Amino acid sequence: MVQKLPEVPIKKGEPAYKLWIFEPGWKGELPLITNPRQLAEQKRPILLPGHRLCAGCAAPIIIKLASFAFRGPTIVVNATGCVEVATTIFPYTSWAVPWIHNAFENSAATASGVEAALKALKKTGRLPYDHVDVVVFAGDGGTFDIGFQSLSGMAERGHDVLYILYDNEAYMNTGIQRSGGTPKYAWTTTSPAGKVLPGKTQHKKPIAEIMVAHRIPYVATAAPVDWMDLMKKVRKGLEVNGPAFIHALSSCDRGWRHDTSLTIEVTRRAVLSCYFPLWEWTPEEGYRITGLSLNVARNPRLKMPIEKYVEIQGRFKHLLKPENRHLLKELQEYVDAVWEDLLNRATNVKR
Numbered sequence: 646m647v648q649k650l651p652e653v654p655i656k657k658g659e660p661a662y663k664l665w666i667f668e669p670g671w672k673g674e675l676p677l678i679t680n681p682r683q684l685a686e687q688k689r690p691i692l693l694p695g696h697r698l699c700a701g702c703a704a705p706i707i708i709k710l711a712s713f714a715f716r717g718p719t720i721v722v723n724a725t726g727c728v729e730v731a732t733t734i735f736p737y738t739s740w741a742v743p744w745i746h747n748a749f750e751n752s753a754a755t756a757s758g759v760e761a762a763l764k765a766l767k768k769t770g771r772l773p774y775d776h777v778d779v780v781v782f783a784g785d786g787g788t789f790d791i792g793f794q795s796l797s798g799m800a801e802r803g804h805d806v807l808y809i810l811y812d813n814e815a816y817m818n819t820g821i822q823r824s825g826g827t828p829k830y831a832w833t834t835t836s837p838a839g840k841v842l843p844g845k846t847q848h849k850k851p852i853a854e855i856m857v858a859h860r861i862p863y864v865a866t867a868a869p870v871d872w873m874d875l876m877k878k879v880r881k882g883l884e885v886n887g888p889a890f891i892h893a894l895s896s897c898d899r900g901w902r903h904d905t906s907l908t909i910e911v912t913r914r915a916v917l918s919c920y921f922p923l924w925e926w927t928p929e930e931g932y933r934i935t936g937l938s939l940n941v942a943r944n945p946r947l948k949m950p951i952e953k954y955v956e957i958q959g960r961f962k963h964l965l966k967p968e969n970r971h972l973l974k975e976l977q978e979y980v981d982a983v984w985e986d987l988l989n990r991a992t993n994v995k996r
């Protein structure tokens with residue numbers, strides 16, 4: 646039986662961006678629908694058309710998919726970055742929910758304050774809803790690097806916030822500078838690939854593992870290619886009582902130098918090569934490999950060589966030169982070791 650969403654029709658003369666999941670007096674929960682046709686018919690995303698993110702950008706896909714998993718009234722906190730800049734060009738906005746922009750470094754601190762205020766309103770009977778969720782969307786620069794202190798503080802204090810990192814692996818909005826999330830050997834404007842350097846010389850920071858170390862109620866990785874896996878994780882992240890963190894790989898055709906038609910394909914190869922495995926972690930169950938990555942864990946023949954992932958991205962093109970084959974080999978060994986480690990830790994894969 647398919648559950649129908651409550652009707653919140655747009656009346657004549659009302660703007661199309663009516664805050665449909667923010668009806669005062671809202672009680673209950675929206676069902677999580679994973680049937681694409683029913684999704685299209687019944688739900689409107691929180692991010693409306695007309696924003697100026699690049700054609701082929703994965704970030705709005707991640708935001709829309711996440712919003713399909715929202716369970717009711719939601720406040721979005723957005724760190725400075727491509728998403729913020731391109732969706733709120735004054736005097737317009739693409740957001741159909743209450744949305745707060747804050748500085749590059751403090752989205753988790755702002756979200757903590759919003760959540761604390763909502764708690765106080767609820768306690769004093771002044772919140773006209775059953776529950777209001779708080780969700781952060783922040784880039785890798787705003788998470789791995791400059792925003793990390795506020796994220797760690799939010800986790801340590803136990804705020805009931807879902808933090809979604811859209812990781813395009815560089816400071817894209819300001820011109821493709823390397824971040825703590827940029828992978829080893831990737832070209833960026835501040836880690837150029839040439840005669841002196843082969844791109845960035847350090848590995849990506851294991852940000853999701855660092856959040857696991859905070860022992861918060863829910864941590865997961867996600868990629869737009871496995872949209873159902875992503876939506877389910879967003880819903881789980883909202884349902885837990887306390888901080889949740891989702892690390893979503895967000896391909897960027899500008900910075901990764903791939904064709905705009907390859908947005909989803911590149912994330913598919915990231916997952917199937919095990920460069921970016923899909924998993925979730927809870928204190929109760931530990932690591933669980935999920936979605937497409939579970940297929941690879943059960944059938945290792947599906948695992949792609951890392952070359953398949955890098956060959957469609959200009960940021961790695963120097964790795965395909967004969968003199969750099971040893972770097973590609975080293976990258977393969979690194980990916981294999983991290984995947985092997987995950988297989989050993991996963992509680993839902995027999996070894």
Ligand SMILES: Cc1ncc(C[n+]2csc(CCOP(=O)(O)OP(=O)(O)O)c2C)c(N)n1
Pocket residue numbers: 725726727728748749750783784785786787788813815816817818819824
């Ligand atoms: C304190 C501070 N330093 C630098 C900037 C300039 N700045 C704005 S967005 C940005 C890059 C953001 O990178 P990321 O978080 O990865 O988001 P993306 O643009 O890639 O979506 C930088 C450096 C700033 N706004 N504030």
Ligand code: SF4
Pocket residue numbers: 697698699701702703704727731813817818896897898899900
């Ligand atoms: S630069 Fe990259 S992340 Fe930014 S809007 Fe364009 S494709 Fe998206």
Ligand SMILES: [Mg+2]
Pocket residue numbers: 726784785786812813814815816817818
């Ligand atoms: Mg970025």
